Amino acid sequence: MAVYTDVSDEDLAAFVALYDIGDTLALKGIAEGVENSNFLLHTTSGYFILTLYEKRVNPADLPFFLELMRHLAARGISCPQPIAARSGAMLGELAGRPAAIISFLDGMWVRRPKREHCAELGEALARFHLAGADFAGQRPNTLSVDSWRPLLGASLDQADTVVPGLAAELTAELDHLESRWPTGLPAGVIHADLFPDNVFFIGERLSGLIDFYFACNDAFAYDVAICLNAWCFEPDLSFNVTKARALLNGYRQVRDFTDAEFAALPLLARGSALRFLLTRLHDWLRVPPGALVTPKDPREYLRKLRFHQGVSTASDYGLAP
């Protein structure tokens, strides 16, 4: 849950007056998202989300994220839409933070995804990749393979307090991944954080994707690998190949995998497991006193990483060659 900044009624009225969305009727802080402060904004013209960008987001990246959301929606991808002020600006300032008003997207995230949800997700992810193809913005993936050595280094001396032997295990894994990390795979804009809480469904139907604040340019198959990790393990951390097959087949109905992607998938799955393991380990070892947000357990992703270490080809994920 997250509302880091209080917004006064007076400051809000002045901000809303910059937009063509009527007068404010209500504002309620939303316990959602861990990076930013989000509010439900009700005005005489409807319901919106007001987002205040807190310090974990680089303000220089905000135009990339907001323009991407506009670009995707113009190509039929259901996602929240930044509302432009009368001046045309999608980004303003409120309570000393960069701030945007964004359309309210209906849907709920699924706590226990089923095979059908994974199939819809795969299809939506492929459509997202195709829709981003002609997006002009560029943002490097600052959490890909080049960042893992420094990330690991920052936690190395305390890693064994979490799991005995973890420092050595992750160093060996990183050596392996760095020497084999694939290049030249089909690439474009990826979401890079498409966990179940960022995918909305109404009933069984996917209603939209949210939270584009990790989006960047990288290999499409790496985005698929992130989803395999986030959607296809059961609560006991066993891998559900039925869900993986549904996800991968849903994807290839819209955009098929190349041979190079097929070959790279197990390595990409290991890499994406390591990426979330490293950021969670980093946060786990640095919980500030009185923290509002409970950090996620890094050991979940250690178990997932070890699973992928035992996978030899993408067929093990249920993907026919």
Add this chain to the structure above:
Amino acid sequence: MAVYTDVSDEDLAAFVALYDIGDTLALKGIAEGVENSNFLLHTTSGYFILTLYEKRVNPADLPFFLELMRHLAARGISCPQPIAARSGAMLGELAGRPAAIISFLDGMWVRRPKREHCAELGEALARFHLAGADFAGQRPNTLSVDSWRPLLGASLDQADTVVPGLAAELTAELDHLESRWPTGLPAGVIHADLFPDNVFFIGERLSGLIDFYFACNDAFAYDVAICLNAWCFEPDLSFNVTKARALLNGYRQVRDFTDAEFAALPLLARGSALRFLLTRLHDWLRVPPGALVTPKDPREYLRKLRFHQGVSTASDYGLAP
């Protein structure tokens, strides 16, 4: 901010199906209230608040609160309305908690109340008191004078760690109040927690009252005294007699004070200051590790208490006899 309980999409769908409010489109946890978990619920028929009552609320009191809200609305008081399920029940169970669906009330609370807001508040408070006159429910004020001795006792040995000499000062104050606490004042249902965050405005106009979960039977003038404390001190804790006069005159436009109420007001103001001082002191000394809610500083109400100790008659609050 508060969402203590997660609600799964599946449990929610089953719960919403008990009501005649269409199908669920969205659910977002709201960072508001410290006693309960609140969610914005969007269905095909509109926007609602879903409240899950957490352990600080006594389930036996819930029918009193919910029926009071219905009673008040039927008499023209703007406040959230419990929605009845098809069975007629206003109270159900969700995620193992008592749960209710309540209408969405527009408005924002005012961070820096002005004289005009205090005038509107006084008028609304008096209307609330009159509207509750024929309400059949009964709930004693469990946080009135009889509770203060045990409350103080639970913090007595640590009170001097907050302010040196506090234990002796509060014991003397309580002796004073217990021996003089008025009885027989005009009484009925009072809100008992009408702080600025429980009063909504749209622009300059009061749009409604919320959060009836401390409502009880007690003297009307005690409710007025709570508002004097909550609304009429400046951030530097100086008393703003202009705001107090506006509040009290707003009130008496609708319901005039009796002589006994006029005489009792300074003592009631001391009592209500002590009541919030004692509960804040209690919570301040018992912050659980990793608490999500920052406790309020009890010293604010010590300053207010000391102000009222220097008041001799209600004229000092700007109230003409």
